[in-house]
Amino acid sequence: MTQPTSSPTSDSFRHLLTNTDRFIVAVELETSRGLAMEESSSRALSLARRLAGSNPVDLICITDNPGGNPHIRPEVLGYELLARGQEVVINFSCKDYNRNGVESRLWSLGSLGFDNVLALTGDYPITGHAGGPQPVFDIDSVGLLEVMRHMNGGLEVPSRRAGGDPYTLRQTSFFPGVAINPYKSVESELLPQFFKLGLKLRTGGEWAVTQIGYDSRKLDELKKYAAANGMDIPMLGSVFVLNAPAARMFNRNGIPGVTVSDDLLHLAEKHARSEDRGRAFFEEFAAKQIAVLRGIGYRGVYLSGRLPLSRIRRVLEIETSFGADDWHDFAKEIQYQKPGEFNYYERDPGTGLCSDQVNHRYLESKTDRALKRSRRSVPLAYKAGRAAHNLVFDRGALGFGAARWAYERVGNRSRTGKLMHFAEQAVKIPAFGCQDCGDCSLPDIAYMCPESQCVKNQRNGPCGGSHDGICEIGDKRCIWVKAYERTKAYGEEDGMLDRPVVFKNGALRGSSAWANAFLGRDHNAQEHARDEAGAPTSSDARRSAESTD
Ligand code: SF4
Incomplete structure (x- = not known):
């Protein structure tokens, strides 16, 4: 070829x-x-x-x-x-x-x-042939x-010959x-997006593209946060050249993770009533967004909206016709947030973008007193899961060795092994909605089961499709939003994704996750074993990324 x-x-x-x-x-x-x-x-x-x-x-x-x-x-x-x-x-x-x-x-x-x-x-x-x-x-x-x-x-990869060396x-x-996706309206959605960006970069991501959005302050916030946290990779900003039907669809969350505020929808509807159905307005609007990206320091634009070449050229021509400093005004103009939206940085009154000052309400919510207060509303299942982890499941815990000793002595298929699996399910099904996947991620997601509570089974952070904290499918809150709130109550949210990449081992389905944890078969134990053997792991990638931060 x-x-x-x-x-x-x-x-x-x-x-x-x-x-x-x-x-x-x-x-x-x-x-x-x-x-x-x-x-x-x-x-x-x-x-x-x-x-x-x-x-x-x-x-x-x-x-x-x-x-x-x-x-x-x-x-x-x-x-x-x-x-x-x-x-x-x-x-x-x-x-x-x-x-x-x-x-x-x-x-x-x-x-x-x-x-x-x-x-x-x-x-x-959502759609497919015959269902x-x-x-x-x-x-x-x-x-x-x-x-x-x-x-x-x-x-x-393993050798194809029995007993052969890997090659x-x-x-x-x-x-x-x-x-x-920096366009998130609540703190517990936005910060996990930033943490996940960190995990993606530690896992080899070399450049980034933002989700579609219409808020210069959020674009500035992402750049500032990335620079302050060793994540300053080249970024392209998404610019979708809007029209009224698209604005309506985005406003009703028709495309997961894409937001158009009510104010922007009204503006789109108003211009759609003009003779050219708002074409000239939307082209200039897109050109202003590109100027803002350039001004803030993005490395490029990712232009979408199913445009013919003539309109793409038109948008780019308008952008080159602007003066070098015009973007400052555009940045103030294009800030379509929802009422009460969370911002990580305080607003700079001069530029209308982000100051260097972190949101004071957010900082207040992280004081010891505030955390103690919020701990009261953390569900019992999380507290019990944490306690059990610290007592038994953590590799350094007092009970870990004893539990391993016990599981080593009972085979999976023995009567006692089956009884122990039954007892595990009797606890985990009512408490966590366990689906018996055999490779437990409860400790990874603040004691929520991704199999039963996340339609995409996301084990490495939120997917980006949520809106206002609600999952892109159905009307339940995103498990990662809840995981952020639970871990924040203990002051541990910043490190919620500071760990190796999780790959669920599908071969373990239907077996005891506790046995797999104690006997070194689940994803945590496998990562630990690779670490001990000195094999390159995602932890190494993380450490090496950190050492160059
Ligand atoms: S619950 Fe899962 S699918 Fe739903 S928004 Fe959160 S990560 Fe995405």
Whole structure:
């Protein structure tokens, strides 16, 4: 197979981001449902061809089953673009593949010459042929980053011969990107997003793209927080060129994680009544957003909204017509927050953006007195889980050795082993909604079961699809919002994601998670064993990232 391109060239995305200070223009393309020769697909291909090599556009990013709908794979469209020398980003969403499917697709992407991969968990799949699909969510965006990290280092795989030595596969050269949603309205949603960004960077993310949003203060906040916490990687800001139907859909949370406030919706409705249905207004609005991104220090724009090339050019032309300092006014103008929205930094009255002062109410909520007060409303299940962990399940706990001794003496299949598993379930099902996955993540998520309480089974932090603290599916509060509140009551929230990447071991389903913990079979024990053996682990990546912070 001929590989169109795989090494960094002078105009590769990697080179532009890491060796130049050029402001990158990325345009999102969406594939469609049906064969590549269907009219809708050929429209996307013809736009892609016109965009390829077209002057203002550096990068074409191709979506992957957006909105949870089945579309043709982005690499079908991207391969021709690569052959034309166009830089392409494949948006890789994990929702439709298990880890073998993920790895297989990564080998295919690497072989075809796609290096730039934007790691996404993906929206919950909602439509499919003859009914709703069975969601996969085996691994999430962090797991995908970890797989790429291992493949870039040369993946070690077991020998196919019995007793043979493992061997190492040829290294890939993925340039992994990550998504971050800074447009969250409550503290317990926003800060876990920042913590997850940290975990993604420690797992190999090298650049980031924000979610779509219309708030310059939140964009500034993300940059400031990242700089203050050793996470200052190159970031592109998403600009979706709005229209009234899209504003209505975003306002009713029609796309998970994308927000349009009521004020912005009214503005969109007002301009939609004009003769050009607000086109000129929305183009200028998008151009102002790009100017703000440039002014704040973002490395580029990720432009979306299914636009023809003429409108893309128009937006970019308007932006270049602005004066160098105009963005300051635009930044004050484009701040569409919900009433009472949380901001990590206080507002700077001069710029309207963030000052260096952390939100004083937030700081007050972290005083000993305030924490003691909030501890009173922490559920008993969390307190009991914490106590049991500290007494028995923690590797250094007094009871750990005794419990291991007991489990070593009873086999899984023995009568006593089955009774012990039954006793475990009798506690965990009513207390935590345990689903008997055998690889327990209760201590990872403040004693909430991701199997029963998170539709995407997110074990490495929140997915980004929540709104006002509510899960993107149904009307329950996101488990990571609750996990933040529970851990904050003990002053431990900052470290809630300061740990290795969790991969649930599917082979353990239906077995005793307690036995697996004490006998070294669950994900915690496996990570500990790799650490002890000196094998490179995600903890090492974390430590090495920390040492360069
Ligand atoms: S519970 Fe939270 S992490 Fe899980 S799917 Fe809902 S919003 Fe995403």
